Amino acid sequence: MLTSRDLCSATWRKSSHSNGDGGNCVEIADGFPGLVPVRDSKVPDGPALVFGAVHWAAFVGAFRNGSL
Secondary structure, eight states, rough: OOOOOHEEEEEEETTTTTTTTTOOOOEEEOOOOOEEEEETTTOOOOOOOEEEHHHHHHHHHHHHTTOO
């Protein structure tokens, strides 16, 4: 289980769909084997959700192919 302390040292990166006008964006953190921490880029000190990497990949795949 990840704690907020574990995520304090995370290196976050914005979605490739982010833009400069303050639109809705997500950030993910790399370096957590088997897990994908996700947060709202507009609220970087807010909560993060942590997904299993397999489930995150399925979500992203469904989004890309238009299933969502």
